[in-house]
Amino acid sequence: MVRDRRTEPRCRINQLGLLKSKAAGTAAVRVVDVSRSGMRVLMPFRLPLQDEVELHSENTTIGGVVRNCTCRSAIEFHVGIEVAESSQLALRVLKRTFLYRI
Numbered sequence: 001m002v003r004d005r006r007t008e009p010r011c012r013i014n015q016l017g018l019l020k021s022k023a024a025g026t027a028a029v030r031v032v033d034v035s036r037s038g039m040r041v042l043m044p045f046r047l048p049l050q051d052e053v054e055l056h057s058e059n060t061t062i063g064g065v066v067r068n069c070t071c072r073s074a075i076e077f078h079v080g081i082e083v084a085e086s087s088q089l090a091l092r093v094l095k096r097t098f099l100y101r102i
Contacts, residue, residue, distance in 0.1 A: 008035040008036050008037060008038075009035065010033040010034065010035050010040075011033060011034050011035070011095055012032065012033050013031055013032065013033060013034060013094075013095065014030065014031075014032065015030070015031040015057055015058070015094065016028065016029070016030055016031075016057065017029050017030075017031055017041070017055045017056055017057030017058075018055070018056045018057070019041060019043060019053055019054070019055050019056075020053060020054045020055075020056070021047055021051050021052075021053050021066075022051060022052045022053070023047065023048050023051045024045060024046075024047055024048070024051070027043050027044055027045065028043075028044075029041040029042060029043040029055070029079075030042045030043075031055070031057065031094070032078075034091060034094065034095050036088075036091075037082060037083055037088070038064070038067070038080060038081055038082045038083050039055070039062075039064075039080075039081050039083065039091065040078055040079065040080055040081070041055070041078075041079050041081065042072075042076055042077070042078060042079075043076075043077050043079055044075045044076065044077070045075075045077060046069055046071065046077050047066045047069050047077070047079050048066065048069075049066055049067065049068070049069065050065060050066060051065070051066040052064075052065055053065070053066060053081060055081070057094060058093075058094055060090045060093055060094050061087070061090060062083055062084075062087040062090045062091050062094065063083070063084040063086065063087045064081040064082055064083040064084050064087060065081065065082050065084070066079055066080070066081055067080045067081065067082045068080040
């Protein structure tokens with residue numbers, strides 16, 4: 001059994017966005033969960049660890065660093081992003097925006 005290394009609870013969401021990577025360019029992504037300090041996105045290609053990224057969604061920009069990237073299929077990668085301290089408020093706004101739509 002694999003131990004969950006998450007230190008904070010996650011909130012499931014389903015939000016489209018545009019992810020800009022310094023190393024790999026830009027891609028349409030889907031944010032699938034968020035926590036107080038990070039998020040997980042699904043995207044069509046691999047990102048290198050420690051890559052600096054920006055997510056643009058719902059008139060919000062969230063900056064962060066890639067902490068993990070797992071290949072799920074030939075064109076689907078799950079990317080864990082640690083959100084920068086300066087983007088914590090924007091992450092909370094994104095989470096609230098989605099939750100109030102349900």
